[in-house]
Amino acid sequence: MRDVAIIGAGLSKFGERWNSGIKELMAEAGIMALEDAKITSHEIEMLYGGTMASGRFSGQEHVAALMADQLGFHNVPAVRIENACASGGSALRQGYMAIASGIHDIVVVGGVEKMTDVTASEATTALGGAGDQEWELFQGITFPGLYALMAKRHMYEYGTTEEQMASVAVKNHENACKNEFAQFRKRITIDEVMRSKVVSDPLKLLDCSPISDGAAVVVLASMDKAKKYHDTPIKIMASEQSSDTLRLAERESLTAIKATQLAADKAFRHAKLAPKDIDVVEVHDCFTIAEILAMEDIGFYKKGTAAKAIADGETALNGKISVNTSGGLKGCGHPVGATGVKQAAEIVWQLRGDAKDRQVKGAEIGMTHNVGGSGATAVVHIYKRAD
Amino acid sequence: MRDVAIIGAGLSKFGERWNSGIKELMAEAGIMALEDAKITSHEIEMLYGGTMASGRFSGQEHVAALMADQLGFHNVPAVRIENACASGGSALRQGYMAIASGIHDIVVVGGVEKMTDVTASEATTALGGAGDQEWELFQGITFPGLYALMAKRHMYEYGTTEEQMASVAVKNHENACKNEFAQFRKRITIDEVMRSKVVSDPLKLLDCSPISDGAAVVVLASMDKAKKYHDTPIKIMASEQSSDTLRLAERESLTAIKATQLAADKAFRHAKLAPKDIDVVEVHDCFTIAEILAMEDIGFYKKGTAAKAIADGETALNGKISVNTSGGLKGCGHPVGATGVKQAAEIVWQLRGDAKDRQVKGAEIGMTHNVGGSGATAVVHIYKRAD
Numbered sequence: 001m002r003d004v005a006i007i008g009a010g011l012s013k014f015g016e017r018w019n020s021g022i023k024e025l026m027a028e029a030g031i032m033a034l035e036d037a038k039i040t041s042h043e044i045e046m047l048y049g050g051t052m053a054s055g056r057f058s059g060q061e062h063v064a065a066l067m068a069d070q071l072g073f074h075n076v077p078a079v080r081i082e083n084a085c086a087s088g089g090s091a092l093r094q095g096y097m098a099i100a101s102g103i104h105d106i107v108v109v110g111g112v113e114k115m116t117d118v119t120a121s122e123a124t125t126a127l128g129g130a131g132d133q134e135w136e137l138f139q140g141i142t143f144p145g146l147y148a149l150m151a152k153r154h155m156y157e158y159g160t161t162e163e164q165m166a167s168v169a170v171k172n173h174e175n176a177c178k179n180e181f182a183q184f185r186k187r188i189t190i191d192e193v194m195r196s197k198v199v200s201d202p203l204k205l206l207d208c209s210p211i212s213d214g215a216a217v218v219v220l221a222s223m224d225k226a227k228k229y230h231d232t233p234i235k236i237m238a239s240e241q242s243s244d245t246l247r248l249a250e251r252e253s254l255t256a257i258k259a260t261q262l263a264a265d266k267a268f269r270h271a272k273l274a275p276k277d278i279d280v281v282e283v284h285d286c287f288t289i290a291e292i293l294a295m296e297d298i299g300f301y302k303k304g305t306a307a308k309a310i311a312d313g314e315t316a317l318n319g320k321i322s323v324n325t326s327g328g329l330k331g332c333g334h335p336v337g338a339t340g341v342k343q344a345a346e347i348v349w350q351l352r353g354d355a356k357d358r359q360v361k362g363a364e365i366g367m368t369h370n371v372g373g374s375g376a377t378a379v380v381h382i383y384k385r386a387d
Numbered sequence: 388m389r390d391v392a393i394i395g396a397g398l399s400k401f402g403e404r405w406n407s408g409i410k411e412l413m414a415e416a417g418i419m420a421l422e423d424a425k426i427t428s429h430e431i432e433m434l435y436g437g438t439m440a441s442g443r444f445s446g447q448e449h450v451a452a453l454m455a456d457q458l459g460f461h462n463v464p465a466v467r468i469e470n471a472c473a474s475g476g477s478a479l480r481q482g483y484m485a486i487a488s489g490i491h492d493i494v495v496v497g498g499v500e501k502m503t504d505v506t507a508s509e510a511t512t513a514l515g516g517a518g519d520q521e522w523e524l525f526q527g528i529t530f531p532g533l534y535a536l537m538a539k540r541h542m543y544e545y546g547t548t549e550e551q552m553a554s555v556a557v558k559n560h561e562n563a564c565k566n567e568f569a570q571f572r573k574r575i576t577i578d579e580v581m582r583s584k585v586v587s588d589p590l591k592l593l594d595c596s597p598i599s600d601g602a603a604v605v606v607l608a609s610m611d612k613a614k615k616y617h618d619t620p621i622k623i624m625a626s627e628q629s630s631d632t633l634r635l636a637e638r639e640s641l642t643a644i645k646a647t648q649l650a651a652d653k654a655f656r657h658a659k660l661a662p663k664d665i666d667v668v669e670v671h672d673c674f675t676i677a678e679i680l681a682m683e684d685i686g687f688y689k690k691g692t693a694a695k696a697i698a699d700g701e702t703a704l705n706g707k708i709s710v711n712t713s714g715g716l717k718g719c720g721h722p723v724g725a726t727g728v729k730q731a732a733e734i735v736w737q738l739r740g741d742a743k744d745r746q747v748k749g750a751e752i753g754m755t756h757n758v759g760g761s762g763a764t765a766v767v768h769i770y771k772r773a774d
Binding site: 001021023052053054055056058059060061062063064065066068069073074075076077078079080081082083084090093094097098100101102103125126128129130131132133134137138240241242243244245246247258259262372373376377 | 440480
């Protein structure tokens with residue numbers, strides 16, 4: 001298999017983008033990524049587009065062909081990838097495979113979600129499609145409810161506190177303040193999180209990532225071609241994915257996401273690296289408890305110990321390990337199909353040294369972690385600045 | 388790149404499956420395919436699942452993870468592919484690439500759509516998401532309308548008649564009578580098509596493929612492993628895909644689907660074959676005019692001449708070339724995400740000599756052709772019985 005690198009990255013501004021639809025968001029991120037890679041649209045050989053529920057949010061399926069059309073990639077194979085909130089990360093893995101295999105040299109991976117054209121209730125119902133419709137959503141549980149069950153059990157087993165969970169949100173908002181693309185550039189306090197409205201006990205409003213509009217695009221190239229386009233290609237050291245039961249009730253554990261554990265383990269083995277080698281990581285913090293689970297399941301902390309470490313500041317910008325420097329899903333926003341690709345863009349900027357006020361000093365190796373649903377899909381990538 | 392073969396195929400019964408949901412349909416097709424391949428679920432390394440609008444039809448996204456869960460493929464990477472009505476064909480191409488690349492040895496490709504849980508109006512709206520929501524559907528045009536425009540122009544330019552279009556439906560219903568999985572095992576006459584209710588002039592009810600429930604599954608293996616599972620692996624000689632503008636109004640021509648022309652041309656070149664070499668082909672006859680366009684765009688007939696040839700019986704079972712022996716989308720049914728995979732299953736059975744009453748005598752080389760929307764995606768595969 002061939003080495004694959006990211007040679008360009010672009011984002012739209014994340015947030016409530018009332019004046020922009022899927023096409024405008026894609027164009028905003030896509031043009032930025034193509035310009036970054038100094039590449040023209042006619043050099044693109046294939047496109048993967050991640051989006052979760054564009055049919056229900058915007059009445060639009062067939063979104064990858066629309067992206068290819070909108071970005072001027074005439075007649076290339078275009079494939080939409082949908083794996084709930086891991087659609088972006090899964091699309092990135094497909095792009096990686098298409099190049100690693102030798103089938104294509106230059107592939108664009110995009111992610112987009114336009115969520116604010118429907119009511120909050122409709123959005124919650126659409127997002128419920130990430131779980132088991134018959135056995136979970138139809139019975140009345142939504143995603144905050146599923147993660148609340150995980151949080152409750154984590155509190156019971158390990159003594160994790162609501163204040164510790166709140167500290168995840170506080171840190172991610174702090175990072176988001178330094179990210180021009182972020183939805184929430186606003187500091188919050190533990191006290192504000194604790195006093196925010198209960199969504200599903202113990203999760204409160206400020207424990208939850210928001211409804212967002214946004215798009216993200218990266219340009220991938222085989223390593224032998226990458227240097228022609230960008231001085232600092234970012235090599236993808238590993239690209240791994242696992243699945244698990246769609247239903248939370250059928251999992252082996254409520255306090256671990258097995259798909260994350262398996263994908264991370266495969267990724268570390270493939271890259272011949274260990275958790276201690278990672279300088280900067282974007283993890284899937286759809287809810288604050290999810291970041292705690294991720295830090296433990298990837299192997300940065302032993303089970304039951306991450307919450308205290310986060311509350312102690314170990315994962316703040318330029319802490320022991322810098323986590324969610326973009327602001328994460330909580331602070332940067334969570335347009336679901338875009339998130340996995342946005343994570344990759346953030347790591348590209350960090351490893352290039354282009355992350356401005358939120359730059360992790362001396363960052364050389366990065367990671368992204370993208371989860372679908374309550375853990376039925378997990379995708380893990382490891383990245384390194386190419387020599 | 389490595390050679391890839393199909394070692395197992397399975398279908399659910401197509402039709403109005405009131406008592407079955409996505410899970411039951413997938414299980415029905417999946418178990419048949421696994422048994423056919425004499426393979427156990429724990430040998431499967433990856434799954435691609437094609438479905439177009441499960442979110443709108445069933446409230447269920449994240450369908451590939453659900454399929455993997457349902458079929459017992461524990462923890463494998465599972466990826467949903469959505470390319471409108473070409474979701475199944477696109478999923479097959481991803482499965483092919485995953486093995487050709489050397490990344491995986493055994494991959495399952497499934498397709499499913501459960502369309503009858505919504506009203507006909509809701510289904511038509513959901514299917515409209517295959518076109519440009521803002522520029523087509525929102526303005527009031529649905530898919531019969533888009534294909535009616537193509538039919539009208541084809542009639543104007545080439546003198547194609549409504550009776551010739553009707554002959555496509557008559558032939559495909561005739562074939563469907565011999566297919567135990569088909570939705571419509573019922574002969575119809577030209578006169579019945581002509582007298583059926585106008586849907587969008589000149590297309591009448593019996594020119595249109597139906598709303599259907601169904602699933603299809605194939606098992607792919609690297610050629611070196613294929614013979615261990617099945618005596619007659621079917622080799623994939625080519626797997627090609629192209630895209631075009633989502634909007635019909637922006638195409639170069641209304642009487643040709645350029646994505647089909649490009650994908651077919653690439654496929655013939657890759658396989659070092661020509662249209663005359665194909666013994667049996669499943670083409671995308673979502674409407675009768677679509678089969679006429681396909682026969683011309685793939686290169687079986689010169690532009691403007693296919694309609695007469697079909698009416699003359701050249702494409703009937705064991706005619707000059709046997710087209711849509713399964714009954715096609717018109718006769719067998721069109722559960723959109725399943726269709727592209729069902730086409731592959733039909734060709735597998737034809738090339739093995741297992742197609743019973745609808746067997747094409749001496750069939751050695753087959754083809755499938757799957758279209759998304761009004762032609763924004765086209766996927767073409769060529770198959771040959773392995774020696």
